Amino acid sequence: MNKFICALLSALCIVANAQVKEDFVPSPDNQPGKLYPMVNSERCVRVKVKAPDAKSVKLDIGGVKYDLTKGEDGFWTGTSAPQDEGFHYYQLNIDGAEVPDPSSLYYYGCSRWGSGIDVPAADQDFYQLKNVPQGEIRELYYWSEYNKAMRHCYVYTPAGYDSELDRRYPVLYLQHGGGESEHGWAQQGKTGIILDNLIAEGKALPFIVVMDNGTWTNFKRADGSELKMGPRKPGSFGMNLPEDWTEGFRNTLIQDLIPMIDARFRTIADKDHRALAGLSMGGMETKEIGLRRPDVFGWLGIFSGGVISAAEADAAADFKQSNKLVFVSYGSREVGGNRQGPDPKQVTESLAAAGYNAHYYVSNLTAHEWQSWRRSLYQFAQLLWK
């Protein structure tokens, strides 16, 4: 967001605050017993923090810093402009210190553990905890021979996994974005709740989801050399990616993670029952790895992470006969306006016209944020294994 728009939004917010609707309720994701942060029906966020000796306290959300006002009790309070539906990272700024809000829950994103808030959404029913048959999110460590280190991942197993012992399951490998980690889908992504609900309603077939850390700069190439981002350059998300930048993550995934999962869980261990999907950087990884290894992953989901064109698909060896699905999605705020590059909807429709099972989805009125990706998972899961 450029500085002019920030300033404009700030100004609008000050106006908005003068007539803000006073129906604030505590956010569902506050720390136990905490009243703040709050959200009102206009999706404004209000925070309150004790800072008796501070000169300046700000709420930093959605790329805008909102000034808080000090009360006589030493508590500072302030309200943002209306936010999009869904989850947003945010922080407080206390006399220049960027710190988590001591009242919120904490999430990993923007390359830090910090505050997040869930703004209620009209369609939030699909990610609300319900009394339906419950799966599990399992936390486990495994040895990675490629990295010569223990690694940490989460595995979602659907309801019934521990009782229907003759049943084997397909597996989705589900990746986070840049500056995020394996915690993202398990926590703010609400993967377990979304899938439990979908499966209970009969809208998705039961499957396993594996969430590991795919931060590509954390891995080395097979020859031991480092993988590093170059300076930003125009196009290609503004990043200067090295040649075959997914090499380290791809080798970890295919040499260590998938064999461990297939040995430990009752999977159907073939490409027709193995999907790869991800958001942003994870979507870019899905494209890169999916085009190279159609023998490993038959189903692909790219959320806010680019597209696969018919030319790219046709050029990838064995891709056309192996691929079962290419799902592409974006938040509507990412693809509207004067965006550069080809329209992802058109590219995906051309892919479908070229004979691929290609689907395109737009999340209404959301940006490059988790609400787009929760909705994308909800859509994608209903297409898998069918």
Next chain:
Amino acid sequence: MNKFICALLSALCIVANAQVKEDFVPSPDNQPGKLYPMVNSERCVRVKVKAPDAKSVKLDIGGVKYDLTKGEDGFWTGTSAPQDEGFHYYQLNIDGAEVPDPSSLYYYGCSRWGSGIDVPAADQDFYQLKNVPQGEIRELYYWSEYNKAMRHCYVYTPAGYDSELDRRYPVLYLQHGGGESEHGWAQQGKTGIILDNLIAEGKALPFIVVMDNGTWTNFKRADGSELKMGPRKPGSFGMNLPEDWTEGFRNTLIQDLIPMIDARFRTIADKDHRALAGLSMGGMETKEIGLRRPDVFGWLGIFSGGVISAAEADAAADFKQSNKLVFVSYGSREVGGNRQGPDPKQVTESLAAAGYNAHYYVSNLTAHEWQSWRRSLYQFAQLLWK
């Protein structure tokens, strides 16, 4: 800790800082990529935080606030006096605002999600992640009819649980302390790592561990009335507990949680294969529930949460013939000095002399903190089911 001792420690710290050993290394539990907080070989904690416009920044750890010093770059740095080995909650104070350190990982304790740091310990090997057969920590939700609500818990399953399908396992219900939650044992308690290591070494038999939220004030009595703490009074941990204060948690545990676990997991569902243990408040709950329901829990562990005297045990119906183990432990800093009340070692030895299988353990040079309880779990687990 009284104010005089705090002031004394503060003064000692200022002296200590003048000659602090400059061999600081990043804490193992920092956020990814963060250099601070650091710890040196004298177990002093050093923090660093950017707060360019602040007038005063303090590190608040171990009941003492240490002043930080501002550098020209706007970063504040400061160092604590030597801390005990193990895990400590802490926070920063920025111009009067008590906030998490933006560089640390976050833990639930002291009734808030906030910063924690692990100070290396001479015996830390037992809770270090190793390439041994790995169990899982499973996160799941279940319906509680007693509470008419979904509840959240963690379940540790040992390595081999998903492959040795003919095997059934004993279960330990493991409770946190006051101001903590089900996250405590799963996260800072390092339950999964401790048990994986113990089982791999053949020092403990494989078993399941269930970690749920036992905060007794969160529950209602069976008749729907509230359970609340009265004003503090002398003795009995300074708390004025209502009559049968464990009623709500006990009913949840016995009516909902245990049946769910026994239905969902391959448990051995009898009191000879079911243990209850906890720290502090969780230890007090273990005593109360254990004495009332020896038909449900055959094995008890009370960590920093009181004792069971021979008189109490003899007075509890069916306890003597049902109980398999009473394990009592404390940190040495809790039981030394001019502590009031009976000596827990003597009480436990008297219990053993009265014919019970009673064990007492003291964690050397630790206080009412997680290092005492990690060590207690390590000891207790080796006695279970034998």
